[in-house]
Amino acid sequence: MAELPLIFPSPERETLEPHLPPPATGVEDDISSSSDLPFVTLTYATSLDSALSLGPGIRTALSGPQSKAMTHYLRSRHDAICVGVGTAIADDPGLNSRLASECPALETSPDAATAGVGALLGLAGKSTADDTQHTFTRHHPRPIVIDPKLRWDFTSESKVMRLARTGKGKAPYIITAVPQPPESKRKLLEDLGGKFVVLSGPKSQDSDTDLSNRGFDWHTILAAVRSEGLRSIMIEGGGEVINSLLSHGNSHLVDSVIITLAPTWLGQGSVFVSPLRKTSPDGKLSAVARLTSTVWMPLGEDVVLCGKLLPQE
Numbered sequence: 031m032a033e034l035p036l037i038f039p040s041p042e043r044e045t046l047e048p049h050l051p052p053p054a055t056g057v058e059d060d061i062s063s064s065s066d067l068p069f070v071t072l073t074y075a076t077s078l079d080s081a082l083s084l085g086p087g088i089r090t091a092l093s094g095p096q097s098k099a100m101t102h103y104l105r106s107r108h109d110a111i112c113v114g115v116g117t118a119i120a121d122d123p124g125l126n127s128r129l130a131s132e133c134p135a136l137e138t139s140p141d142a143a144t145a146g147v148g149a150l151l152g153l154a155g156k157s158t159a160d161d162t163q164h165t166f167t168r169h170h171p172r173p174i175v176i177d178p179k180l181r182w183d184f185t186s187e188s189k190v191m192r193l194a195r196t197g198k199g200k201a202p203y204i205i206t207a208v209p210q211p212p213e214s215k216r217k218l219l220e221d222l223g224g225k226f227v228v229l230s231g232p233k234s235q236d237s238d239t240d241l242s243n244r245g246f247d248w249h250t251i252l253a254a255v256r257s258e259g260l261r262s263i264m265i266e267g268g269g270e271v272i273n274s275l276l277s278h279g280n281s282h283l284v285d286s287v288i289i290t291l292a293p294t295w296l297g298q299g300s301v302f303v304s305p306l307r308k309t310s311p312d313g314k315l316s317a318v319a320r321l322t323s324t325v326w327m328p329l330g331e332d333v334v335l336c337g338k339l340l341p342q343e
Contacts, residue, residue, distance in 0.1 A: 036103075036130060037099060038103035046100070049336045049337075050286065051071070051262035067253060068109070069263070069286075071262070071284075072264075072265050072275055074267050074272055074303070075292060076303055077291075080303045082269050083268070083300060084300055085299055085300060085301065086116070089120055093292065094330040096332065097292075099129070100329060100334065102129045105126070105127040105171050105264065109263065110172040110174050110255055111125050111171040111265075112263055113125065113174075113271065115175060115178075118184070120268070124193050125173035125202070126171075127170050131168070170200050171263075172202075173190055173199075173203070174202065175202045176205050176271065178205075179207070180211060194224070195222060203224055203258065204219070204227065205229060207228070209228055248280045249283065272303055276303070278307075278308045278342060282342065286338060287321060287335075287337050288336050290329075293332070306318070319340070321340070322339075323337055325337070
């Protein structure tokens with residue numbers, strides 16, 4: 031069954047606007063006169079018990095249709111989208127945007143009781159096959175996969191590659207610490223416009239600020255992203271990536287946080303958002319991070335929380 035374009039209404043777009051980077055152009059630019067780091071949006075869907083999935087490697091749907099449409103709108107507003115290798119392996123994600131192009135025809139019905147259902151569910155209306163091909167946005171973020179040890183055994187049939195091959199997405203940039211990636215993988219990536227980005231910078235002296243001591247820290251990763259001409263990046267997951275970015279020493283790199291809260295509990299054994307907490311020299315405990323300038327936005331049965339992280343002392 032063909033996937034329909036998604037609609038995210040204008041009023042909700044206006045609510046999100048203060049929490050987003052300037053509109054993405056889709057052009058990877060010259061960075062000679064701009065910041066050395068991209069605008070960073072941390073965004074993910076979570077349950078009421080702060081869980082991302084039912085367990086490691088288990089793909090778990092949390093977002094309702096309206097908040098899913100919001101996610102694809104966010105993708106259309108960023109130059110890049112980032113996930114960790116665990117998410118790439120578990121979910122085989124497309125990492126594209128299925129947002130409808132401007133002014134799509136909404137689903138209608140002669141029955142007043144059901145008119146506009148497609149709009150309420152964030153779906154563009156049904157049309158002929160030829161028309162549907164032209165109702166998707168043309169802006170797709172550049173996928174960034176953090177894979178220090180090259181664990182992701184992608185192929186030409188991985189979803190992100192198939193989408194890139196058909197012009198419905200972009201091939202990923204894979205950030206790795208492996209100095210000489212396999213030639214066959216390199217060719218597959220480059221033929222579709224992707225590539226390996228090999229980082230060899232020193233690890234942070236603070237183990238909290240590095241991705242499980244795997245070779246590079248967040249500042250190094252984000253600087254590499256910016257050096258590719260990408261001005262904004264949304265970071266979607268998974269758990270290790272989110273917890274690392276929220277930890278002490280990294281949260282100052284985040285410009286905006288947008289969280290979808292689903293009305294469900296996933297329970298024990300799930301993958302949770304629970305960043306490492308530091309104890310002060312005098313032994314006192316304190317919260318890892320806190321949001322300010324918060325905005326709550328209901329979307330269907332979900333609630334979206336937007337805010338900025340308070341500077342850490």
